Amino acid sequence: MVKAKKVNSKTSATLNEIERIKTGIVGLDKLVKGGFIKGSTMLISGGTGVGKSIFSMQYLWEGLQSGESCVYVTMEETAEDLRQDALVFGWDFEEYEKKGKFKFVEKNILEDTNFEFFDIDKMKASRIVIDSISLLSFVIEDKSSMRGRLKELIKSLKERNLTTLLVSESMDEERLSVLGIEEFVADGVIILKYTSVGAQAGRLLFIRKMRRTNHSEKLHPIKIGTQGIRILSV
Numbered sequence: 001m002v003k004a005k006k007v008n009s010k011t012s013a014t015l016n017e018i019e020r021i022k023t024g025i026v027g028l029d030k031l032v033k034g035g036f037i038k039g040s041t042m043l044i045s046g047g048t049g050v051g052k053s054i055f056s057m058q059y060l061w062e063g064l065q066s067g068e069s070c071v072y073v074t075m076e077e078t079a080e081d082l083r084q085d086a087l088v089f090g091w092d093f094e095e096y097e098k099k100g101k102f103k104f105v106e107k108n109i110l111e112d113t114n115f116e117f118f119d120i121d122k123m124k125a126s127r128i129v130i131d132s133i134s135l136l137s138f139v140i141e142d143k144s145s146m147r148g149r150l151k152e153l154i155k156s157l158k159e160r161n162l163t164t165l166l167v168s169e170s171m172d173e174e175r176l177s178v179l180g181i182e183e184f185v186a187d188g189v190i191i192l193k194y195t196s197v198g199a200q201a202g203r204l205l206f207i208r209k210m211r212r213t214n215h216s217e218k219l220h221p222i223k224i225g226t227q228g229i230r231i232l233s234v
């Protein structure tokens, strides 16, 4: 009896020690025990136009509001397009770029095998978004080589204690990622989707996996409004 008590108190102490950071998505923190685990790698997966880039910008904007430095690696859209998209929600990234707290990196990390960590280190960035890693599949045909590259990248990001969002395009709900391996190298997976059928027609968010977290297992309706993405029912 006494022994069990000891184990329990130890377990809860360990759980309390997990440092979490606010996601910035209104209503999401409550679904994931307070936020993303600091230093973890999250995969945001979904089809086109579901809000993956808005989610990513909102996540970094939250970091900037808490005084953190953040980096957005964009491989598909231009930095200027993203700056303009963000302004619609009142997120003025340029202001933070000028202060050296934020950086858009227009770089294909696939062509550049030695991904440049210099800026990230100099800025002491704590949050990073890579939008998107799906292009990897077109460049690297060999799955095991891609898994290796991704693992290497994640390792380098974790060594820097960066909390990372990997954006992944997925066409099919059963497949979370283009090659079906990204989800295994990530600590957590969040799915965004759009459905036009059934009682839950509209935009939805689903937490498919999050290590060390007793997370919601429901499908949550979301809305993209003037303040960005918000969970409608918590």
Ligand SMILES: Nc1ncnc2c1ncn2[C@@H]1O[C@H](COP(=O)(O)OP(=O)(O)OP(=O)(O)O)[C@@H](O)[C@H]1O
Pocket: 046, 047, 048, 049, 050, 051, 052, 053, 054, 055, 088, 169, 224, 225, 226
């Ligand atoms: N101000 C807004 N209010 C409501 N909805 C918006 C607003 N701005 C954009 N959206 C919606 O968000 C979508 C774009 O979101 P976002 O660019 O984040 O999607 P994505 O998943 O990154 O898409 P892609 O696969 O093309 O990169 C638009 O297609 C539109 O439906």
Ligand SMILES: [Mg+2]
Pocket: 052, 053, 054, 131
């Ligand atoms: Mg996008």
